[in-house]
Amino acid sequence: MLAVAAASFALVALAAPAYAALGAAPTYPVTASNTSAGAASQNSAAVARFAASSSAASAAYTVSQTTLPSGTVVSEYIGAGNTVFALSWQGPTMPPLKTLLAAYFPSYVQALTDAHSAQGGGYGPAAVHQSALVVETGGHMGAFVGRAYLPQALPQGVSADDIK
């Protein structure tokens, strides 16, 4: 399995750390070339993509983007203590959510199961809104888009609208 993982993530030199992603350290390597600074916005304006301005406040978080071999782009939003508080994705395959949601994955699956039972939700797009975890997963086969974040771990001044 490890050999398959290493071959699959050809653009990623290292195997995933043991405890990674949401609520912990980033899953994918964070380099200068794939990272941009995010500014805390006062009224949910767009994330600052470039940390060039010397007058900008020190970045509240950084956004690290990785492109998987399938072409799916995963963005990890990294806050204080090198902890991922949000992630988003867009591309031909779903990102490996079991790895990326880490400790939050079981409660995510439980929420989907509860929604399936109670509301008759299907297997496609879904919205999970809990106090500790929000996941919006959309799109369809070949074209997925979604995001996940920890409402209680958003840096000060950062809102859900900044997670794109």
Next chain:
Amino acid sequence: MRKIARIIAAALGLGLALGLAGCGGGGGGSSSNSTANAPTNAPAAASAPAGPGGTTSNPSTGNSSSNALAVDASAVPTPVGPGNTMLVTVSGTGIHNQPMVSVKLCAPGSNASTSCTTIPNVIVDTASFGLRLVRSAIPTSTFNALTAETDQSSGLPLAECALFGSGYAWGSVHLADIGLSSEVAASVPIQVIGDSALTIAAPSECQVGRPLAAASDLGANGILGIGVSPVDCGSQCALTVLSQFYYTNAGNAVSVPVSKQISNPVARFAQDNNGVILEMAQVSDSGSATAQGTLVFGIDTQANNVLNGTGAPIFRTDLNGDFTSSYGGTTFTQTFFDSGSTVMFFPDTTIPRDTSSGYYIPTATVGRTSTLIGTNPASVSLGFNIANGATLTSSGNNAFNNLGIYMTRQFDFGLPFFYGRHVYYGISGRASSGGGTGPYVAYVSS
């Protein structure tokens, strides 16, 4: 869960008693005479009701939207008969707004005549590609006739994980003849979900949500993916070993030639193979217990599947069926018509919603307009309505034309959009006189 299991058991054992009314009925309801005098939706924060189990988000007052209700679409499905048409039903399968057909499954290469079985309650999914059936729904005598596909280099049986937004299906790959109406798709690779012969667990990178292994997980016996792509991966999986697609039954990712990938059965018909049309009869604006429609094979190949000359707007899509729309000042490059989505999924902060479930719950039904970016014409206004999702989902009905959930970064016209419309899907690389060469989508509303 018990309700779902009971309904599935009944459906599997007895089939559904279906009234073949042919022409769709059940329309009507509050079709509004929308005029310029219709009041704008002034958000009344105090009166917005709290949804079940969650708080209500009151709409922002920043940009007011006209509340003029859209006129319900009113196209009538073409009659079902032998040839290129199949009956589609929405009913109490435990999942609302899931359109179902029956699929005939036979030994590969038998012209759909040997070891056949008919499998009911298969979801019509216009945004996925390939036939996927739960193992338990296939009688063993038929299953034993479905040749297992093998990896070309190791000779091991193939497996595949199919990824969906909130679930994944892990299964083996087999060849089968598929009979849909009088059409036959010969020796088509299909996915058999929950195949107990596949003893290894789904790879970790495939586990993206709920495991879909049994009929109760799906609320159905399978998924009939008949979107614009002929196969579920394409050249990427043929040229490279790509994670999250095909594996041996030992769990090692492998490449698979396009001809051996799980296929959209329509693309493998001998005729009527350039696309499909899904035509659902309109339902009540307060929901209907059941709904019926027709799945038509082929575009501009028969008298009953005409696109040419209808004036339908044509939208060129990417290889997966997506095109672009504009809504509320935002551009959505992931806009799509998806019969496999049970509701409309789109972002609108001006409509009150239950922040826990995501359902829009306006006090009174609201009207909205999306601008679709097309080929001919270049821009199309599409009106739709959103009603109170809490009221609808507790009504006991199963078919809804105005149910929506808040979701960002995409505009998913789910099954609510299909009622009262003929929605066309042109398969990539296949041409019709009215649509040109696919991939494209189109629709008529009357």
